Amino acid sequence: MLDKRTVYGIYLAYIDEYLLELRFDSQAIFREAGIDAPHRIQQGERITVDTLAAVMQSVNRHTRRRSFYLELGARIPVMAHGNLGSAIMACKDVRTVMTVMERYAAIVLPSVRITLHQGRDEVAVEYQISTAWPEVNIALIDAFIGTTSFNVSLMTGQPFYPRKVFVTYKQPPDAGMYFPYTRCEVEFNSEQNRMVFTQAQFDLPVKTANALNQRVMERQCEDELKKVQSHTQLTERIREIISLYLDESPSIGFVAEKLRVSERTLRRRLNEAGINFRDLLKEIRHETALYYLSKTDMRIESIAFRLGYKETANFRKAFRELAGKSPRQWREDPSRNPVP
Numbered sequence: 001m002l003d004k005r006t007v008y009g010i011y012l013a014y015i016d017e018y019l020l021e022l023r024f025d026s027q028a029i030f031r032e033a034g035i036d037a038p039h040r041i042q043q044g045e046r047i048t049v050d051t052l053a054a055v056m057q058s059v060n061r062h063t064r065r066r067s068f069y070l071e072l073g074a075r076i077p078v079m080a081h082g083n084l085g086s087a088i089m090a091c092k093d094v095r096t097v098m099t100v101m102e103r104y105a106a107i108v109l110p111s112v113r114i115t116l117h118q119g120r121d122e123v124a125v126e127y128q129i130s131t132a133w134p135e136v137n138i139a140l141i142d143a144f145i146g147t148t149s150f151n152v153s154l155m156t157g158q159p160f161y162p163r164k165v166f167v168t169y170k171q172p173p174d175a176g177m178y179f180p181y182t183r184c185e186v187e188f189n190s191e192q193n194r195m196v197f198t199q200a201q202f203d204l205p206v207k208t209a210n211a212l213n214q215r216v217m218e219r220q221c222e223d224e225l226k227k228v229q230s231h232t233q234l235t236e237r238i239r240e241i242i243s244l245y246l247d248e249s250p251s252i253g254f255v256a257e258k259l260r261v262s263e264r265t266l267r268r269r270l271n272e273a274g275i276n277f278r279d280l281l282k283e284i285r286h287e288t289a290l291y292y293l294s295k296t297d298m299r300i301e302s303i304a305f306r307l308g309y310k311e312t313a314n315f316r317k318a319f320r321e322l323a324g325k326s327p328r329q330w331r332e333d334p335s336r337n338p339v340p
Contacts, residue, residue: 005240006228007109008047009041012030012047016039017039019059029058033054049111056136057133067174068139069143073145073147073148073181074150076147084221086217087218091214092209092214093205094156094202096214097152101114102116104225107228110228112127112129112244113126113128115127121198123199124194125196127193127194130244132287148162150181156204157207161184162196162197164194166190166196170189170297238270238275238280241258242280247305247306289327293327300327300328304316
């Protein structure tokens with residue numbers, strides 16, 4: 001049984017293909033990450049998230065191309081996403097596509113939470129990615145931005161660009177690289193990662209819609225989601241849920257509900273594994289705080305909110321206990337250890 005979260009390995013083949021197109025030494029990049037033949041990976045084959053992260057970090061070191069994952073996202077077709085891709089292609093309209101993605105995104109990429117926020121005239125798609133690697137999180141957000149407009153435009157036969165885009169990380173030197181994929185300004189150092197569309201855009205029909213296929217593929221997605229989650233070690237699933245729902249200050253009962261087990265069963269299993277839930281929550285909050293302080297210019301009050309603290313003072317106190325200094329002092333200290 002797998003003991004780590006997994007992702008579709010076919011993405012490595014697309015990375016390999018694009019590296020070759022750009023004339024980089026793909027073989028050396030993958031070898032550094034411990035992969036010999038990415039082009040031999042078959043559709044549906046899964047790899048660990050650790051492996052994907054190692055490849056992405058190697059790509060960053062060798063290419064120094066900040067726009068790589070924006071460009072890559074626009075090159076990965078919907079059908080590369082296995083059962084989820086097939087379900088998406090069968091949806092009747094964009095609204096249904098986004099709802100299916102919201103429900104099943106974890107099939108293709110664990111540690112992802114997609115949430116739709118309905119307004120009167122607009123719909124915001126919030127996407128939260130919480131892997132253990134901050135640079136990988138940024139790369140995956142870029143890939144999501146790159147793939148959304150390109151693939152939905154193909155599926156609907158209509159240009160599909162957001163009205164607004166918000167991301168939590170700092171503005172890169174060449175912020176203009178986002179414009180071909182967004183056709184609007186990107187607001188950096190925001191409190192959430194969001195793409196905002198009109199209600200009319202969400203009503204656009206999908207050209208390949210098929211109600212029967214959608215029902216069949218959603219059943220396949222349900223089965224695959226259960227299988228993927230059952231093959232993930234308990235501690236990984238708990239960390240994943242806490243990380244994705246930090247802003248809701250998840251309790252052990254909340255996590256048990258997401259795992260579909262009783263709170264009593266979860267407490268027993270945590271005790272057997274020698275894990276203290278409060279300590280784990282504190283650890284994940286601190287790791288996430290370091291990421292926001294290091295990789296974003298987000299206000300301290302906003303960071304506290306994202307970590308699930310009702311009072312900023314409680315965040316400052318908890319951070320000082322672990323770091324020996326306040327969040328602001330840590331952020332401004334030039335001698336601090338950088339977050340990888």
